[in-house]
Amino acid sequence: MKLLEGKTVLVTGGSTGIGRAAAIGAARHGADVAINYASSDNKARSCVAEIEALGQRAIAVKGDVADPATSGEFIARGVEAFGRVDVLVSNAGICPFHAFLDMPVETVDRTFRVNLHGAYYMVQAAARQMVEQGEGGVIVAVSSISALVGGEFQTHYTPTKAGVHSLMQSAAIALGKHGIRCNSVLPGTILTEINKDDLADDAKRAYMESRTPLGRLGQPEDLVGPIVFLASDMAEYVTGAALLVDGGMFVNLQ
Ligand SMILES: NC(=O)C1=CN([C@@H]2O[C@H](COP(=O)(O)OP(=O)(O)OC[C@H]3O[C@@H](n4cnc5c(N)ncnc54)[C@H](O)[C@@H]3O)[C@@H](O)[C@H]2O)C=CC1
Numbered sequence: 566m567k568l569l570e571g572k573t574v575l576v577t578g579g580s581t582g583i584g585r586a587a588a589i590g591a592a593r594h595g596a597d598v599a600i601n602y603a604s605s606d607n608k609a610r611s612c613v614a615e616i617e618a619l620g621q622r623a624i625a626v627k628g629d630v631a632d633p634a635t636s637g638e639f640i641a642r643g644v645e646a647f648g649r650v651d652v653l654v655s656n657a658g659i660c661p662f663h664a665f666l667d668m669p670v671e672t673v674d675r676t677f678r679v680n681l682h683g684a685y686y687m688v689q690a691a692a693r694q695m696v697e698q699g700e701g702g703v704i705v706a707v708s709s710i711s712a713l714v715g716g717e718f719q720t721h722y723t724p725t726k727a728g729v730h731s732l733m734q735s736a737a738i739a740l741g742k743h744g745i746r747c748n749s750v751l752p753g754t755i756l757t758e759i760n761k762d763d764l765a766d767d768a769k770r771a772y773m774e775s776r777t778p779l780g781r782l783g784q785p786e787d788l789v790g791p792i793v794f795l796a797s798d799m800a801e802y803v804t805g806a807a808l809l810v811d812g813g814m815f816v817n818l819q
């Protein structure tokens with residue numbers, strides 16, 4: 566069953582990892598897709614090609630989500646290509662692991678700007694378009710298990726993920742009257758570019774696996790079902806919710 570037939574889905578940070586899997590997963594469910602991407606033209610092009618091979622339309626729009634101008638441009642290009650925006654997956658993010666006491670100001674600033682400010686601008690721009698269309702819409706933000714628990718080398722990162730989670734709660738209230746649903750997914754540890762170096766440490770990787778009741782770390786594709794579900798009419802009475810997608814890691818104290 567295709568859950569997003571005829572929908573237009575926009576995904577930030579869509580050329581790699583979770584965003585790419587979500588973009589291609591949405592296309593498999595019948596959506597036309599616009600991806601925002603930061604740097605690699607080749608990866609963005611290959612994502613577009615993969616979506617087109619599924620028989621759906623796709624565009625890639627380059628832009629830094631930390632720049633407030635990027636959000637308006639991304640939404641406008643999506644509307645220009647497909648006529649409307651039904652779903653935004655706000656996913657772009659960075660996690661430059663670093664110790665707390667000597668954390669560079671620039672690293673804190675950049676992480677906040679990309680992960681939290683970027684999500685804010687994108688969610689606001691998509692919501693403005695959805696309100697103008699007058700037929701509701703859906704926003705799914707990629708927060709993290711890190712919205713709920715800390716990380717020694719993530720003191721600049723975990724607050725942004727708590728912020729994204731909180732943004733979805735407040736946006737759900739602000740936008741409910743317009744029929745726009747806002748939810749977040751909270752991935753656990755998913756094997757992507759963002760943590761390739763961190764998990765190159767075999768001992769750390771084995772420890773993270775051992776903490777996961779389902780016995781393995783996640784793959785980007787593990788997020789597709791939860792994101793597509795929240796984006797679809799199957800979740801039509803779900804808003805302001807947060808869905809952990811972590812193989813059980815969060816509940817595993819001892
Ligand atoms: N991999 C993991 O274990 C987890 C990841 N997440 C979140 O998932 C999201 C996606 O990350 P992953 O797929 O894991 O890693 P990834 O590195 O493959 O994906 C992040 C994407 O965001 C893009 N991006 C970074 N800065 C950007 C900017 N300024 N403007 C536009 N795009 C930008 C990157 O180019 C990349 O395509 C992030 O928000 C991350 O915080 C959340 C929980 C766990």
Ligand SMILES: C[C@H](O)[C@@H]1OC(=O)[C@H](O)[C@@H]1O
Pocket residue numbers: 660708709710711716726752753754755759760763
């Ligand atoms: C990048 C990390 O491996 C990953 O990011 C998150 O949000 C998770 O909590 C993991 O720490």
